[in-house]
Amino acid sequence: MRLDKYLKVTRLIKRRTVANEACDAGKIEVNGKIARASYDVKVDDIIKITLGARTLTVKVVSVSEYATKDNAADNYIVIDGQ
Numbered sequence: 732m733r734l735d736k737y738l739k740v741t742r743l744i745k746r747r748t749v750a751n752e753a754c755d756a757g758k759i760e761v762n763g764k765i766a767r768a769s770y771d772v773k774v775d776d777i778i779k780i781t782l783g784a785r786t787l788t789v790k791v792v793s794v795s796e797y798a799t800k801d802n803a804a805d806n807y808i809v810i811d812g813q
Contacts, residue, residue: 732794734759734778735768740796742803743780743789758782777810786811 732740738750738759753759754768760779761770772778776791789807798806 732772732796733768734761734766734770734772737772737791737794737806738778738780740798740803741806742798742800743778743787743807744782753780753782778807 735747735750735754738744738753739747744750744753750759751768754766754770757765758781759766760781761772761776763777766778772791772794774791774793778789778791780787780789787809788811789809791807793806795806
């Protein structure tokens with residue numbers, strides 16, 4: 732699944748266009764490297780999101796095409812969030 736879609740489906744970022752813009756601005760890192768929106772997310776990837784002064788680091792546990800509000804957070808584990 733594309734990185735921008737994964738961020739939206741898991742509700743880490745509210746809209747896919749915002750996720751796409753964050754990737755283009757270099758605010759999303761995967762495994763320590765700045766990632767493009769088209770990056771193919773895999774299990775065990777470490778995603779670091781920097782929006783403003785806030786940084787969130789998560790580990791991908793599963794990749795599913797659809798997620799409800801209740802189970803969206805089951806797709807990742809928060810490693811570090813400030």
